[in-house]
Amino acid sequence: MVKVSVLYPNSAGCKFDMNYYLTKHMPMVKQKVGAALKNMAVEQGVAGGAPGAPATYVAMGHLYFDSVDAFQAAFGPHAPAILGDIPNYTNIAPIIQISEVKMHE
């Protein structure tokens, strides 16, 4: 299983509309990507590790696929529409990380 994480770094002046992300953006991604998408998850940053430290990421979205090939085949054709929606909920340039799931329990 492969996990595609979209990480939104915290910074002064950054904006992130979690309501839009949860109710419009992620459902749109799910609809466009279709059955190749096995799971999805969204988290909102609360804090860092040190007392009083801010979260490194204000938000994180995760998409799970069977393989990198399955992700690319399902996501690629819809990338312009999906990426084009980003300015509707944030002014942050996200970091993308593709990972292999080694443990999930």
Add this chain to the structure above:
Amino acid sequence: MVKVSVLYPNSAGCKFDMNYYLTKHMPMVKQKVGAALKNMAVEQGVAGGAPGAPATYVAMGHLYFDSVDAFQAAFGPHAPAILGDIPNYTNIAPIIQISEVKMHE
């Protein structure tokens, strides 16, 4: 639900023993933290978003708790033992992020 993510940044010369992490470290965390730990997950970085880009994180570990208080109460007493095990599998100083789970399906 709260997710505590331990992110291991990729850098030149970094080392990470995934086998030790999966078979020794995370089981030890699970045993020490006990029933407060609702779920755990581990991922290994594969790639970044741009073609040929390396993963931002070589590994990520995630621990799920009912609340920040539940995490602190369960983890705090064992922090010295758990953090003291880090040099046994990596030379990376991890980033900690505490997040609120907004969507998980």
